[in-house]
Amino acid sequence: GESVGLHLPTLSVQEGDNSIINCAYSNSASDYFIWYKQESGKGPQFIIDIRSNMDKRQGQRVTVLLNKTVKHLSLQIAATQPGDSAVYFCAESYTGGFKTIFGAGTRLFVKA
């Protein structure tokens, strides 16, 4: 069935280092992918998205990479800061679909 999963449930990095959070998806029809950040007790916030006709998209300190060959998505955070500590979710959807499928999330800890 459809699934969006993550390779690492937790990730601990030193402040200032780069972080890489990975995600696997299984639905070949998915053409839109999103990364969300969720802080404790709050709703998820949009970070960055990418469509299937792209391999890479950059935002402010964040980059999303999409490898359709192996159905893999990653989020790179440059110069990780304590405020980046949160749970990060990847999500997938497809044109004409009625819902977005979320992965289980990766918890990012940033050590000062």
Next chain:
Amino acid sequence: DGGITQSPKYLFRKEGQNVTLSCEQNLNHDAMYWYRQDPGQGLRLIYYSQIVNDFQKGDIAEGYSVSREKKESFPLTVTSAQKNPTAFYLCASSTSPSGYGYTFGSGTRLTVV
């Protein structure tokens, strides 16, 4: 500012009670969703509505009910038939059912006492 508001932030339910969680948006979004979040798990879809007066069951609809009488409002009722209701509930809205432009509320934490 436009946004999506959930209330209350915390809710306690006694065994056998029905409770209703509120979700209001002023983003003029057609689609609205209810998700359940349990510790260490992803978001699971309870119900969704693509248009006023229409809604569909998601993956875990048993024990829940919704209504969509107004575009702005999509309340969720957790009925006594839901045997394990303790969870964090998230409401979302979007410009498109396909997930584009998702906006989430701040959530309601429901605890059975």
